[in-house]
Amino acid sequence: MSEQIHFDIExxxxxxxxxxxxxxxxxxxxGGRLGGNHEYVDLRHISWAEAVDIADEERGIIDRIERADDPDAEWTVIEEELEEDPGLMVLIDLGIASTVAALSAAGCITVSSCNGGAYGDHHHERYPLVAFYARRQHVPLLLGAAERAGVGIENDPDGAVVVYADAIDRMPIFAAALIEDRAGFEALPPVK
Structure with a gap:
């Protein structure tokens, strides 16, 4: 792991x-393979309180890595710790987990996510992103959070929406913006 990577994406x-x-x-x-994801898991059961906990856990892990004299060795230790206490941080890439959790708490259906290799290793995507399904009533809140966080958000060809960033540190900021707007999401009619 090294200094934060800047991804060349508009x-x-x-x-x-x-x-x-x-x-x-x-x-x-x-097992529905939603969006072609063979490891798809419906996470809409995540509450706002759990989303806050996941964001805090992710922030703590990132802080540990950034403060470490040997970030790669610290990440290895963290991975071993996470295996002992499996949770969302084991399933989702570091830097993206808080966004997945916050979108799930908001009632969106996350389909796939990737940190684009921001913390090393080979990854499927070229930059950090989360693909998800949203309802029309979610869009104004999602766009507002994206604007405040400095991330991109667009439709994909299959009816989903993709939120993405040119730097991994913007994704947790987007998650924080969603959490900040939770009252707005809670006021929306329930989605089935």
Whole structure:
């Protein structure tokens, strides 16, 4: 692990509500391979309190890595600790977990996520991102949080939305903005 990577990606904030999809119930069930993700897990059961806890845990891990004399060795120790106490931080890439948790608490359906290799190793995506399904009523709050965090947010061709960043540290800021707006999300009609 080294100094933070800057990803060469144009930041765009535009979501066309007419292009939003919403997966059927059978697609959202475990093993449904939603969005082609063979490891898909429906995380909409995550509460706002859990999202705050996950954001705090992620921030603590990132702080440990950044303060370490040998960040790679510290990450190895952290990975071993996480294996002893499995949770969302084992399933989701570091730097992205807080965003996945906050989107889930907001009632969105996260499909896939990747930190783009921001903390080393090979990753599937070229930059940090989370793909998710959202309802029309989510969009104004999502766009506002994206603006405050400096992240991009756009439709993808399959009816989902993708939030992404040119630096990994912006993703937890987006998560914090969503958590800050939780009252707005809670006021929305429930999504089935």
């Amino acid at each position: 930041i765009v904030r535009a979501v066309d509500c007419t292009r939003l999809g919403w997966p059927a119930l059978d697609q959202r069930q475990e």
